[in-house]
Each structure stands twice: as structure tokens, then as C-alpha cells.
Amino acid sequence: MNKDFNSVSRHDIVISSRVRLARNFDQYPFPPKMNNKEAEEIVSKVKDTLMNYKNDEIGDLLFLDMDSLGDIDKQMLVEKHLISPDLATSKRRCAAIISKNEKTSVMINEEDHLRIQTIFHGMQIDNAWKLCDKIDNVLDKSIEYACSETYGYLTCCPTNLGTGIRVSVMLHLPALVIAGYIGNILEACSKLNIAVRGMYGEHSEAIGNMFQMSNQITLGQTEEEIISSIKNIAMQVVEQENTLRNQLYKQNTIKFEDKVYRSYGILANARSISAEESLRLISDVRLGMDMGIIKNISIDTLNEIMLSIQPACLQKLLGKPLDPDERDVRRAELVRRKLRQN
Amino acid sequence: MNKDFNSVSRHDIVISSRVRLARNFDQYPFPPKMNNKEAEEIVSKVKDTLMNYKNDEIGDLLFLDMDSLGDIDKQMLVEKHLISPDLATSKRRCAAIISKNEKTSVMINEEDHLRIQTIFHGMQIDNAWKLCDKIDNVLDKSIEYACSETYGYLTCCPTNLGTGIRVSVMLHLPALVIAGYIGNILEACSKLNIAVRGMYGEHSEAIGNMFQMSNQITLGQTEEEIISSIKNIAMQVVEQENTLRNQLYKQNTIKFEDKVYRSYGILANARSISAEESLRLISDVRLGMDMGIIKNISIDTLNEIMLSIQPACLQKLLGKPLDPDERDVRRAELVRRKLRQN
Numbered sequence: 001m002n003k004d005f006n007s008v009s010r011h012d013i014v015i016s017s018r019v020r021l022a023r024n025f026d027q028y029p030f031p032p033k034m035n036n037k038e039a040e041e042i043v044s045k046v047k048d049t050l051m052n053y054k055n056d057e058i059g060d061l062l063f064l065d066m067d068s069l070g071d072i073d074k075q076m077l078v079e080k081h082l083i084s085p086d087l088a089t090s091k092r093r094c095a096a097i098i099s100k101n102e103k104t105s106v107m108i109n110e111e112d113h114l115r116i117q118t119i120f121h122g123m124q125i126d127n128a129w130k131l132c133d134k135i136d137n138v139l140d141k142s143i144e145y146a147c148s149e150t151y152g153y154l155t156c157c158p159t160n161l162g163t164g165i166r167v168s169v170m171l172h173l174p175a176l177v178i179a180g181y182i183g184n185i186l187e188a189c190s191k192l193n194i195a196v197r198g199m200y201g202e203h204s205e206a207i208g209n210m211f212q213m214s215n216q217i218t219l220g221q222t223e224e225e226i227i228s229s230i231k232n233i234a235m236q237v238v239e240q241e242n243t244l245r246n247q248l249y250k251q252n253t254i255k256f257e258d259k260v261y262r263s264y265g266i267l268a269n270a271r272s273i274s275a276e277e278s279l280r281l282i283s284d285v286r287l288g289m290d291m292g293i294i295k296n297i298s299i300d301t302l303n304e305i306m307l308s309i310q311p312a313c314l315q316k317l318l319g320k321p322l323d324p325d326e327r328d329v330r331r332a333e334l335v336r337r338k339l340r341q342n
Numbered sequence: 343m344n345k346d347f348n349s350v351s352r353h354d355i356v357i358s359s360r361v362r363l364a365r366n367f368d369q370y371p372f373p374p375k376m377n378n379k380e381a382e383e384i385v386s387k388v389k390d391t392l393m394n395y396k397n398d399e400i401g402d403l404l405f406l407d408m409d410s411l412g413d414i415d416k417q418m419l420v421e422k423h424l425i426s427p428d429l430a431t432s433k434r435r436c437a438a439i440i441s442k443n444e445k446t447s448v449m450i451n452e453e454d455h456l457r458i459q460t461i462f463h464g465m466q467i468d469n470a471w472k473l474c475d476k477i478d479n480v481l482d483k484s485i486e487y488a489c490s491e492t493y494g495y496l497t498c499c500p501t502n503l504g505t506g507i508r509v510s511v512m513l514h515l516p517a518l519v520i521a522g523y524i525g526n527i528l529e530a531c532s533k534l535n536i537a538v539r540g541m542y543g544e545h546s547e548a549i550g551n552m553f554q555m556s557n558q559i560t561l562g563q564t565e566e567e568i569i570s571s572i573k574n575i576a577m578q579v580v581e582q583e584n585t586l587r588n589q590l591y592k593q594n595t596i597k598f599e600d601k602v603y604r605s606y607g608i609l610a611n612a613r614s615i616s617a618e619e620s621l622r623l624i625s626d627v628r629l630g631m632d633m634g635i636i637k638n639i640s641i642d643t644l645n646e647i648m649l650s651i652q653p654a655c656l657q658k659l660l661g662k663p664l665d666p667d668e669r670d671v672r673r674a675e676l677v678r679r680k681l682r683q684n
Contacts, residue, residue, distance in 0.1 A: 254671055258613035269607030271600035329596055 012290040012299070013238045015170040015210065018081070019128040019227075020117035021136050022155045022164035024146040030156040031092060031109045039093035039109050046108050049142045050097050050135075057131055058099040066094045072321065075312030081119060083107055104135060111156045112164075114139065123238075125167060125231050129223065151219065162219030167230045171237060174209040174287045175244040182211075185237055193217050194233055208279030208306075213237070249291055260288030268339045272328040278309045278335060297339065305338050354632040354641070355580045357512040357552065360423070361470040361569075362459035363478050364497045364506035366488040372498040373434060373451050381435035381451050388450050391484045392439050392477075399473060400441040408436045414663060417654030423461060425449055446477060453498045454506075456481065465580075467509060467573050471565065493561065504561030509572045513579060516551040516629045517586035524553075527579055535559050536575055550621030550648075555579070591633055602630030610681045614670040620651045620677060639681065647680050 024030060025045075028038050047063055066074065066087065074088040082105040083096050094109035107115040116139070118132040146154040152162040160166070176182045189196050193216045198206040213234055215226050249256045263284035267273075273281075286302055288294040307313055309331050315322055318330055366372060367387075370380050389405055408416065408429065416430040424440050424447040436451035449457040458481070460474040488496040495506040502508070518524045531538050535558045540548040555576055557568050591598045605626035609615075615623075628644055630636040649655055651673050657664055660672055 254614050254667075258674070261611040261613050262608050265607035265609075265611030266604050267607075268611075269603040271603050272596050325596075332600070 012286070013172055013241050014123040014234065015172055016081075016119055016121055017123060017125040017128045018117060018119045018166075018168045018170075019125065019132040020115055020166045021132055022112040022153065022160040022166075023114040023116065023136065023139070023143075024154060024156070025113050026144040026146045028113065031094075031111060031113060032156065034092070034109070036093055042113050043093060043095045043108050045143060046106065046114065046139070047095070047097065049139055050106060053135075053138050055134065058101065058104045058135075060100045061104075062098050062100060064096045064098060066090065066096070072312045072315050076310075076316045079310035079313050080307065082117075084110055084115070086110055104131065106135065106139075112160070114143075123169065123231075123234070125169065125227055129167070129227055133223075155218075159216070160218050163221070163223050163226065165218055165223050165226055166214050167227050168212050168214035169230065169234045171211050171213060171234065171241070172209055172283065172286060173211055173237070173241050174283050175241050175248055176237075177209045178248065179244055181240070181244070185240070189213060189233065189237075192229075192233060194230065207276055208283040210279075210283070245287070245291060256291075257288070257293050260284050260291075260293050264288065264294060264339075267335055269336070270332045272325075273332045273335065274328055275309050275311060275331065278331060279306065282306050301338055301341070305335055308334060308338075354628070355514055355583050356465040356576065357514055358461055358463055359465055359467040359470045360459060360461045360508075360510045360512075361467065361474040362457055362508045363474055364454040364495065364502040364508075365456040365458065365478065365481070365485075366496060366498070367455050368486040368488045370455065373453060373455060374498065376434070376451070378435055384455050385435060385437045385450050387485060388448065388456065388481070389437070389439065391481055392448060395477075395480050397476065400443065400446045400477075402442045403439050403446075404442060406438045406440065408432065408438070414654045414657050418652075418658045421652035421655050422649065424459075426452055426457070428452055446473065448477065448481075454502070456485075465511065465573075465576070467511065467569055471509070471569055475565075497560075501558070502560050505563070505565050505568065507560055507565050507568055508556050509569050510554050510556035511572065511576045513553050513555060513576065513583070514551055514625065514628060515553055515579070515583050516625050517583050517590055518579075519551050520590065521586055523582070523586070527582070531555060531575065531579075534571075534575060536572065549618055550625040552621075552625070587629070587633060598633075599630070599635050602626050602633075602635050606630065606636060606681075609677055611678070612674045614667075615674045615677065616670055617651050617653060617673065620673065621648065624648055643680055643683070647677055650676060650680075 025042060028034060028042060031039070034042075051061055051063055053061070064077070074083070077083040077096065077098070078085050078088050080102060082098050082102060084107065087094055087096065087107050087110045090110070092109050094107070096105055096107050098105040103118055103120065105117045105119075107117070116132055116135050118128040118135070120128045148154055153164040155161050155164055173182060173185075176185055186196050195214050195216050197212045197214075198210065213230065215230055217226070263281040267278065267281045267285060282302060282305065285294060285297070289297060289299060289302065308317055311327055314327055314331055314334065317334070322330060367384060370376060370384060373381070376384075393403055393405055395403070406419070416425070419425040419438070419440070420427050420430050422444060424444060425438050426449065429436055429438065429449050429452045432452070434451050436449070438447055438449050440447040445460055445462065447459045447461075449459070458474055458477050460470045460477070462470045490496055494504040497503050497506055515524060515527075518527055528538050537556050537558050539554045539556075540552065555572065557572055559568070605623040609620070609623045609627060624644060624647065627636060627639070631639060631641060631644065650659055653669060656669055656673055656676065659676070664672060
């Protein structure tokens, strides 16, 4: 049951690593104060600069005009963490440039003129930061950023001032939740100025035992210091989760396996299931896979299921809008099919 | 969804039909008043008479001396409805003669000197009665029964006086339970002098939606009248259950199928399960099979599972006494194995 720490931190407990930078144009008012013409100019400038950028790591880029996207498409981008819920519902002239491999997304005219974001699987904060920095440099060459010698990068909301960086990791922490220790972890993180939220950022609940940890301070520290601090704290939480998983499994092997398999049994047989219940059951199955209890499912399949069961992704996949009851039925069908394919 | 009424009543809603006759020897006090010598004589006389009886329908008979059986063996006979809980715990000199095919069981020195019982699958009260009557006649030839011209057969408890017959059917009534109508049925039966109990007779709960209906009156009616009355009432209940099943399924097909399949999923995957939870889930799966939702399990397999998960049957099958936690684990294993064999 003792796994190599690095392999654990990379692929199971740490689901993904994200870095995003907030940047603004020097010569333009912040998005809430912009007029339409200014907003349009910003979209054009970013598009012209970035769409010509070639980088093997991010590959092909797509320019997505928010005005021309339907609600389901926008919601799907939110579910994939490629755009924020705010951008999806914004009345402003706004857009996003995303890479087809979904590692990169640049939001234009969200709260700031630019939100440059990179997402990597597992514990890859350093790689996410390297790529994000690279894209930032490309944009920096042709855009004059709003910057103060005293504060650093200027942002619409003061919580992003300075580096404008937000580093976050998505952690799967079922053992800490089961054992009731998650409250202590959240409290400790809060004292260390680390925000802990649910899967979809602010105001979202931690469904399926997924927690997003990110820095709250952007000012007075270098990007490297912020990254290092998040990494260290995340690693400690991962280690606690890992130790606790082994303890719980050892203490009551049968109860542990029973919970995992019952959840699998329901997922593999239900004829109607909500996204929330699916995520709860997937959490148990993921834990079972991490602990070597369930062997015949690949982690890629599980990740694919976790994404595709979200309401918009599901409707997009099935090619039509569906009411919630229909979605529950089609979701159950999809999960069964994907689990059978293993 | 509309099935032929007879086929429904025979194999799914009606699980089994039982007839038992209470008889006593004329020259001996009733069992509570007997001494050891008298008890021994009765055991010997019944044994001598019945063990030489040949009948193709019941085949080979086994004589079981209660004193020489262990607790698990006795409990297993109770679980199979071959002896009563009272006989299993009796301090009296007592015995049972059962047929290997488990259609027949004669208890000696239970509440009465003789309890002659036949059990048939499905709605087969007439066949059960025919066989029971045949065995009664065989015994009657060599034993002088306690009988009064006014009352008929004399029994230890006045509730059995007269015919000494108890006719019962085991009904699986999930739809009536789900729809909340079972209370009305029980009330109506009570007014008609029909007792409705759980799987193991008096004082037992109706686990897994199994209800045992039997006559309360034994006096003032012929055996045929009693049988006909139980049959008619059971048929009406079966018809109500059948109609309700079709209604519920039609009204909310998905919810119905979802419940059935989730229960199947848990049964087929749990690593630890109690007998009670198993029976509840088996009830859903049985309903799913009856409605043609689940097709890859045979009703024989389900019946086999239902019997073998009982504590004593399970321990007998596994060849050793097990504590309740171990039983739950081995029960889950057994259920999974049997479901996979289909």
C-alpha cells in the first residue's frame, strides 16, 4: 500500500495544476469601465498577437467570440475550466483563445483585459508556470501592460495586484473528508493565506471530495515564491491524505473495499443519475483505483467520465439540449457505456 | 406488460404454497404434559410408520433426531421452513422426518404430537394439500388420532382445533409496499380471518416484501372450504399486486428500472452485506425479473441465493461457524459468485 510519494502526488491525489496571470492594457480603462469600441480593440489586438504565435506545446489555437457561442457551448467551456462562469455570462464584448489540447486559455475582457491560463494534469505547477510565463512574454512584446513600479501589475480587483498570479491545484481528498479532518486542513490553509474552494472556484461546493487550493496573496512575493509556497502546502496535504488513506484501508479493509465497490456497482448499473451523485460515486471509485482495489478501469476513462457527465458537456456530446430528467437518463447511459469499454 | 394471470400467480408473486396438519395421538397427553418415555414412544411410532412409506413424489425420507443435531443444522432447517423455530429450541424429546426434496416435513412432538407439512413452489395449494392429505392417511392407518365427533381433530392450542389445517402462501408484494397500500390489504385480510405475517411466521417481520398469508380459522369449515378461501383471497391480492406493478412501471419506467438496477449493482458488487439488506435488494431484483427488466438471471438462481444467504445456511455451506462480520463478507462473496454464474 505504500506508494512512491512522487507518483502519488503526480497522478492521483493531485488531479490538475493551474496557473493564471491577470494583465491589463496600459492605455485602456479596466473592463468594467470600457466602452464597446475599446473592448473591441482589445479583443482585436490580443487576437492578432496570439493567433500567430506558434508553440509545439500548445499546438493549434482557437479564437472563440463569446457573442457567437450558444449557452451550452459556453457552459461546456466553464465545465472544462477553460473560461470562467463570469466570462460565460458577461454582457461585455469578450472572447477567449484556447488551445485545442486544452492546456492554454486566454480570456479577453473578463474582470481584467487578459487572463492567461495554463492547465496541466497532476502535480505540474512548474510546467504550468513555464508555459504561462512564455505566453505572457509573447503578449508583453506587443502590448503595453498596466504596471506600477511600486505595486507591479495593476489589476481591476486589488486582490490580484502585483504579480497578478493565481496558482492552483485540484486535490482529491476523500480520506480527509471521511475521517473528518478536512475542516482542520481548511482552517490551516486559511491561516497560511491559501484559499480552498470547490471544483468550480469561488462559491462552488466541494462535490466529489475535490478541493481547489490557491494563493490569496499576489503582492510582495515573487511568482517563484508563491509557486513554491503552494507546492509545499499542497504536498503536505497530499502526504496527509496519502497516510490517512493507507490507515483507513488497513484499519477496515472490508468496509473500505465495500464502499468502493458499492459505488462502482451503482455507477455501472443506474438508469438515472444526477451529476452530483455521479461525482460522489466517481470519487469512491477513483479512491479504489488509487488504492489498487479496482484494477479494470483506466484513470483516463474515469477522467473522461467525470468531464462528460457535466450538464453542458453531456448535451454537447449528445448533440441536443435536454431537460434535467433526460440528462439524468442519458448521463447514466453514458457512464455505463464508458465503464463497459474498459 | 400484461402477463397471463395464471403464469404470474404461479411463479413470481406467489413464491410458495404450504399446507400443514396438526395431529395428536389419542392415548397420550399433549406434548407439554408428556413425560420422556411417552415422548420417546411417539417418536418411535411415527418413525416406524413413516420411514417405510414409499411415494415417488416425496422420494427418500430422512429421520432427524433433534437431540443429535447441532444449532447450525437446526437453524438451517428453520431457514428452509422445514422445522419451526419452536422445534429447534425445544427441550422436549422431539424429531423431524423430512423428504430429501424438501417438499415434506413431519415434526414430532412440537406443540402437537404431529405437524405434517408440505411445501410447493408457486401457487400450488391444491398439490400441497393432496400430498399432505396422503401422508396424513398413511399415519392415520397405524396411529389412533385424538378426535372428537363434535370438534374434529383435537389439538394442543384451540386455534388449531377441528381440521387442524393451516394453509399458507408466501407472497412477494413489493408494489403494494412501495405504493403504501399494504396496510389496507393487511386490514382487509384480518377482517376475513386471514393472518398475514413475515417470512418466518408469527412475530417475524416482512423483510424483502415477503408476506405469508394463512387461515386463522380451523373449525366449522371443511379443509376444501379453507383452501378455497385462502386461494381466492391470495389470488385477489396477487391481482392487485400485478396491476399495481404494471401501473407503477408505466407511470415512471425510468425510476422503476433505476431502482431495480441499482439494487442489482449493489448485490453484484458489495464486499460485505447483511442478510436483511440482501433480502431487500433481492426483492427489487426479483421484481425486475418479473417485469422483464433483468433477463440474465434465472429465478432458480435468485431463489438459491435467497436461501443460502441466511445465517445458518451460509455457515453450513461454508462448513464452519462464522461471526456476524465474517458472515457478511462471505455472504457478499457468495452472492457475487452466484450472480456471475448466470
